[in-house]
Amino acid sequence: MSPTQAALSRKVAVVGVGTTHQGVHPGKSDYQLGVEALRLAMADAGIENRHRIDGVLGYKFYGAGIDPIEFCKLVGMEPRVTGYLDYGTGGFTTQYAAMLIATGVCNLVACVFARNPAGAMDDFSGLPNEYDLTCGFVNAGAVAALGWTRHMARYGSTEEALGHVFVAARKHAALNPIAAFPDRVTLAEYLAAPYVLWPFRGYDICKVTAGAVALIFSRADRAGDFAKPPVYLLAVGRQQTPRMLEAGDQLLCFGMRMAAEQVYDAAGLGPADVDALFISDASTAAVIHTLENYGFCGEGDGQDFVKDGGIELGGRLPINTNGGQLGEGYLVGWLHHAELVRQLRGECGHRQVSGAEVAQYCTTGRFRQDSLSSIYVRS
Amino acid sequence: MQTGTLLSYTKVWVPRADLPTPYTLGQIRLDDGVTVFAHVRELPEGVHVPMPMRLKVSPAGSPGPVFWFEPR
Numbered sequence: 001m002s003p004t005q006a007a008l009s010r011k012v013a014v015v016g017v018g019t020t021h022q023g024v025h026p027g028k029s030d031y032q033l034g035v036e037a038l039r040l041a042m043a044d045a046g047i048e049n050r051h052r053i054d055g056v057l058g059y060k061f062y063g064a065g066i067d068p069i070e071f072c073k074l075v076g077m078e079p080r081v082t083g084y085l086d087y088g089t090g091g092f093t094t095q096y097a098a099m100l101i102a103t104g105v106c107n108l109v110a111c112v113f114a115r116n117p118a119g120a121m122d123d124f125s126g127l128p129n130e131y132d133l134t135c136g137f138v139n140a141g142a143v144a145a146l147g148w149t150r151h152m153a154r155y156g157s158t159e160e161a162l163g164h165v166f167v168a169a170r171k172h173a174a175l176n177p178i179a180a181f182p183d184r185v186t187l188a189e190y191l192a193a194p195y196v197l198w199p200f201r202g203y204d205i206c207k208v209t210a211g212a213v214a215l216i217f218s219r220a221d222r223a224g225d226f227a228k229p230p231v232y233l234l235a236v237g238r239q240q241t242p243r244m245l246e247a248g249d250q251l252l253c254f255g256m257r258m259a260a261e262q263v264y265d266a267a268g269l270g271p272a273d274v275d276a277l278f279i280s281d282a283s284t285a286a287v288i289h290t291l292e293n294y295g296f297c298g299e300g301d302g303q304d305f306v307k308d309g310g311i312e313l314g315g316r317l318p319i320n321t322n323g324g325q326l327g328e329g330y331l332v333g334w335l336h337h338a339e340l341v342r343q344l345r346g347e348c349g350h351r352q353v354s355g356a357e358v359a360q361y362c363t364t365g366r367f368r369q370d371s372l373s374s375i376y377v378r379s
Numbered sequence: 380m381q382t383g384t385l386l387s388y389t390k391v392w393v394p395r396a397d398l399p400t401p402y403t404l405g406q407i408r409l410d411d412g413v414t415v416f417a418h419v420r421e422l423p424e425g426v427h428v429p430m431p432m433r434l435k436v437s438p439a440g441s442p443g444p445v446f447w448f449e450p451r
Contacts, residue, residue, distance in 0.1 A: 124393070135417050135444065136391055136398045145389035146406055153387075153428045198390035198401075251387060251406070 008095075009266060011102040013223035013230035014376070016045025016216035017338040022329025023180035024120045025210040034058075034066050034114035035075055037212035041110065045216050046227025053216070054080045055106035057097055059088025059113050061332070066112055081106055088113070090333030091280065091363040091372040095236050097217045107219050113334040114212030121180060124196075125208050125282065125330060141205045143367045144283035145197040147251035151285070152199065154252070155300030159199055163190040164306040165284040166203045166326060171312055173323025175351040180209040180329040204284045209329040213338050231344045231376050234269075234358075237262030238372040253286075253364060256293035259371035263360075267375045271296045274375075275356040276343050277317055278336035280363035281324040287311070290362045294373070313351055321351045333363050344378040382451060383409040385430040388419055407432055407448050418447040 018040025020033055042050065056079045058066035068082035081100060085092055090113070097109040117123070124141060151157050167187055173179035185203065193201040223230035239262065241255035264270050271294055279290045288302035296317060297305040305311070311319040322328040322339035329335055340359040342348050362373045388405040405419035419432070433451035437443060 136395045136402060136404055137416055141393075142389055142391070142404060146387040146404075149389060149426060150387040150428060153426045194392070195390065196392050198392075200389075 007102050008098050008236050009234060010232050011220050012098040012233045013218050013220045014215060014233070014337070014341045015218045015223055015226040015228070015230055016041040016047065016214075017341045018042070018044055018214045019178055019335065019338050020212045021178045022209050022211035022331070022335070025116050028116060030066065030114045030116045030212075031071060031074055033116060033210070033212035034071060034112045034214070037114060037214035038075065038110060038112055041214035041216050044228065047216070050075065050077050053077060053108050053110045055097070055100050055109035056082045057088075057093055057109060057111045058082070058084040059093055060084050060086045061088065062086075064115075066114055068112075071112060079106075087365055089280070089363060089365055090331070090335075090337050091361055091374060092365060092370075093334070094215065094217070094233075094337060094374065095238065095372065097215075098233055098236065101217055101219055107222065109217045111215045111217070111334075112212070113214075113331055115208075115331070116210040117208045120208055120210040123208050125206050140282060140367055141197050141200065143251065144205070144285050145200045147253065147289065147368070148199055148283075148285040150249075150251055151288070155303075157288070157300065157303040160187065160191070161288060161303035161306055162200070162204050162284040163187045165281070165287045165311070166190050168306070168309070168312045169281065169284075169320060169324045169326040172321050172351060173327025175313075176323050176328055178211075178329075179323045179327055180211070181323070181327050200283065200285075203326070206282050206325045206330040209331070211329050211331060211335075213331055213334045215334070215337050215341075229345055229378070231341045231378060234375045234377045235263050235266035236372065236374045237264070237266065238370070240370045242369050251368065253289040253293050253368055253371070255368065255371045256290060256362065256364065256373075259362075259373045260294040263373040263375055269358060269375060273358050274317065274360045276321060276340065276353045276359045277319045278340050278359065278361045279319060279324070280333040280336065280361075281320060281326050282330075284326065286364070287319060294362060313353065318353050321348065321353060333361070336361055340376055344376060381434045383407045383432050383434070383448070385419060385428050385432050385448065385450075386414070387428055388422065405432075405448060418444050419449070420447055421449045423450070
């Protein structure tokens with residue numbers, strides 16, 4: 001077990017979560033949405049005095065985002081520490097929050113993500129990059145498409161497998177009152193949709209959405225002081241593999257295997273212990289790569305795992321019960337954390353995984369060159 | 380290096396300035412080990428990777444990409 005992973009085990013708990021509706025928010029600023037989410041998270045935790053929060057994390061993405069100092073000015077807070085990560089997706093930012101608490105720098109950290117992008121609900125995510133100018137390398141969706149082509153060639157997997165992932169995401173979103181895309185889609189409708197990045201159809205790639213989420217982390221030894229039962233961070237695994245774009249096999253997300261080894265080693269658990277799985281599904285293919293590389297099924301067996309409702313509520317492993325980024329909204333992994341906390345508290349109503357005690361989150365970043373997973377538990 | 384291997388590819392319909400769609404974007408490992416992303420032309424139907432490729436270069440002054448790859 002690495003020193004960092006051991007240091008985070010059961011030292012930190014989530015004590016409050018807040019989410020706005022996801023989709024479109026005409027006329028509102030991203031900061032305004034962030035304030036709404038923080039208010040909801042504070043109410044959820046039963047925090048009336050905002051000055052108890054001594055750490056605030058925002059996020060940046062290629063220069064845009066929530067600047068935590070400006071955000072704190074807006075809400076009248078002067079925490080001891082503010083910060084953000086560039087490429088501040090949910091998993092990486094919550095790891096940062098956990099480190100601030102586990103090292104004693106902060107007692108109570110609020111993490112806030114909000115955005116209101118142009119083209120919400122319609123546009124694909126991602127920005128042009130250096131490859132784009134010369135050969136039309138279309139953001140992270142192209143990396144994911146290249147990875148899936150390779151998966152099909154190596155394992156004989158099909159486009160229907162991606163369809164099953166999408167159908168599950170929309171089924172779950174239909175049960176989620178804040179979801180941006182609450183309409184169900186059948187496998188036949190999925191297969192009838194045109195390609196945009198073969199082998200991907202438009203459905204396979206996330207569209208940007210407007211919305212906000214706030215998460216409040218506490219020292220575990222003070223986590224009983226809040227309104228709701230705490231959800232504990234049990235383990236984090238993370239590994240960067242910066243040669244991913246050069247090594248062909250790496251587009252199959254083999255970097256995840258190192259994060260998997262770390263997180264399960266630190267948690268003392270394995271895939272069979274996970275009750276609900278949350279995958280940062282920037283594309284449908286990410287779900288299948290994650291299932292295989294984390295050992296939920298064998299290499300190349302992901303397409304069978306997702307069939308017949310296997311990843312739906314009531315199936316053998318419910319995945320992204322919130323609808324994920326393909327159904328609920330694309331807040332780069334942050335919303336999954338709100339959902340996993342609500343699942344472990346038993347607050348999810350029609351989409352509750354009965355008896356959920358262990359939830360795992362898995363993501364990649366920077367074109368699959370960074371893999372992270374965290375495991376949260378109810379007790 | 381004039382030859383390499385197609386590792387994977389995607390056919391792109393997403394509009395981009397100065398790039399008529401659809402085009403095929405491939406990941407190609409050149410025989411000396413360097414990996415590049417470039418357009419691929421003349422691919423047969425079906426998923427066949429890895430596939431041997433040859434570098435093609437456009438005549439000086441002609442429009443479109445300066446280089447691309449085709450099966451060899």
